[in-house]
Amino acid sequence: MAKTIAANAEQRKLIKSSLDNLFRIRDELMLLDMRNAKPEKFAEYNRNLYEIGLAITAFNGILLDSINEDFAAELPGFEAATKKVATDLYALRRTADVLNAVSRSMATITSMITLFK
Amino acid sequence: MNLRSVAAAGMLACLSGCLSFEAKNAEDIATSGSEYTRNTALLIDESIKSANHSDSQSMLFMKVPESMLGSPEFSDEAMKDRLDKSNTGLIGNAEKAYRLRASLDAVNAYFIGLQDLVRDPTADRNAMAVENLATQVNGMNRALDEGRHGTPVISREKKDALVQLTRVISDQIHSRKVKKAVKRDAEVIATALALQGEILDWAEMNIFRDLTSMTNRFYVEKVEVPYAEQNDKMNEQWVDDRMLYLKTRAFIKDYETRQAGRDQSMYQIELWSSALSESYDQTIISQQIKDIRQLIAMKADIERAAGK
Numbered sequence: 118m119a120k121t122i123a124a125n126a127e128q129r130k131l132i133k134s135s136l137d138n139l140f141r142i143r144d145e146l147m148l149l150d151m152r153n154a155k156p157e158k159f160a161e162y163n164r165n166l167y168e169i170g171l172a173i174t175a176f177n178g179i180l181l182d183s184i185n186e187d188f189a190a191e192l193p194g195f196e197a198a199t200k201k202v203a204t205d206l207y208a209l210r211r212t213a214d215v216l217n218a219v220s221r222s223m224a225t226i227t228s229m230i231t232l233f234k
Numbered sequence: 235m236n237l238r239s240v241a242a243a244g245m246l247a248c249l250s251g252c253l254s255f256e257a258k259n260a261e262d263i264a265t266s267g268s269e270y271t272r273n274t275a276l277l278i279d280e281s282i283k284s285a286n287h288s289d290s291q292s293m294l295f296m297k298v299p300e301s302m303l304g305s306p307e308f309s310d311e312a313m314k315d316r317l318d319k320s321n322t323g324l325i326g327n328a329e330k331a332y333r334l335r336a337s338l339d340a341v342n343a344y345f346i347g348l349q350d351l352v353r354d355p356t357a358d359r360n361a362m363a364v365e366n367l368a369t370q371v372n373g374m375n376r377a378l379d380e381g382r383h384g385t386p387v388i389s390r391e392k393k394d395a396l397v398q399l400t401r402v403i404s405d406q407i408h409s410r411k412v413k414k415a416v417k418r419d420a421e422v423i424a425t426a427l428a429l430q431g432e433i434l435d436w437a438e439m440n441i442f443r444d445l446t447s448m449t450n451r452f453y454v455e456k457v458e459v460p461y462a463e464q465n466d467k468m469n470e471q472w473v474d475d476r477m478l479y480l481k482t483r484a485f486i487k488d489y490e491t492r493q494a495g496r497d498q499s500m501y502q503i504e505l506w507s508s509a510l511s512e513s514y515d516q517t518i519i520s521q522q523i524k525d526i527r528q529l530i531a532m533k534a535d536i537e538r539a540a541g542k
Contacts, residue, residue, distance in 0.1 A: 202350075205415050
């Protein structure tokens with residue numbers, strides 16, 4: 118496996134762990150009963166919840182970018198492997214194609230022999 | 235049947251058996267690889283849906299009371315800006331997820347190609363081609379011979395033996411080709427599977443956290459508040475809702491424990507090397523997908539109950 122992918126994977130592990138913490142904080146906040154909170158307390162709560170939402174989206178975006186980047190780097194390799202497998206399949210089919218072509222030629226020749234007898 | 239024929243038949247049966255075992259292994263790899271890739275692609279969509287849903291759920295929690303709406307922080311304009319900013323991030327992530335899906339299509343194309351290679355009826359096709367050829371040889375010989383001898387140049391026994399030999403040799407060539415392809419592509423496919431493992435971890439996190447936030451909201455709205463206020467929502471439905479909450483909460487706790495115990499890293503699992511050592515076990519990769527499907531089912535239960 119490419120070294121860069123392994124390095125990126127380590128970074129992603131850290132991002133995932135931070136993302137998970139943000140989710141947990143949001144869950145905790147969502148369990149708070151703010152129905153009777155004072156306006157300034159509610160405003161602070163509202164702000165925090167909103168900012169955490171933005172941060173979660175941003176971390177998700179960073180993770181997606183990073184995985185996309187690694188996939189893009191590997192894409193030529195995947196495509197080349199797919200082509201090679203297709204070539205293998207073609208090679209397997211070729212033997213029968215050649216034999217069938219010989220059979221067809223022989224059938225034609227046999228017909229000609231019978232015809233000119 | 236003479237002794238030589240018995241020995242030859244036994245050897246052919248043994249060879250065919252060994253080869254079909256290898257082909258079965260490769261077929262398992264190709265089939266579950268393709269299934270895994272398709273499932274991962276579907277879970278990307280589910281993950282994006284969950285991320286958007288939990289973000290929207292949290293917005294319901296921060297619903298500003300009417301008395302505060304006049305303040306500059308919560309003015310119409312400010313609220314629209316906030317929503318725009320949030321939408322931009324979520325839309326951007328959905329676009330990134332579509333790119334990931336396209337990459338997975340490329341990986342799936344490989345597995346479909348491998349499946350075609352494994353399932354190719356090489357032996358049958360070649361055996362039929364040889365049989366046809368033998369028939370044509372006999373036919374041509376008959377035509378040239380002008381029926382003087384009457385016996386075919388390739389006897390029925392010889393023809394059958396030739397066909398059977400072709401079948402065995404073709405099987406060997408086919409099997410070798412498949413094995414070679416799997417070995418040759420091992421590294422690139424191991425990388426694809428490792429990256430897919432990461433996608434699954436990411437998807438699982440978003441789906442799981444959406445379930446927890448839905449459960450929290452469900453609890454507050456349907457269980458806690460009616461109980462605290464002793465209002466008219468304290469009825470038979472409240473009993474069902476509380477039971478569902480308790481069940482889901484227990485599920486979440488259990489899931490967290492199982493998740494922590496599960497070896498998340500696809501790098502450590504070394505999937506492909508286990509495949510090459512012929513100890514391939516598709517349950518390893520399908521377990522996480524099964525777990526995530528359970529999460530989605532639980533989310534649907536909560537969603538249904540919340541809508542009542």
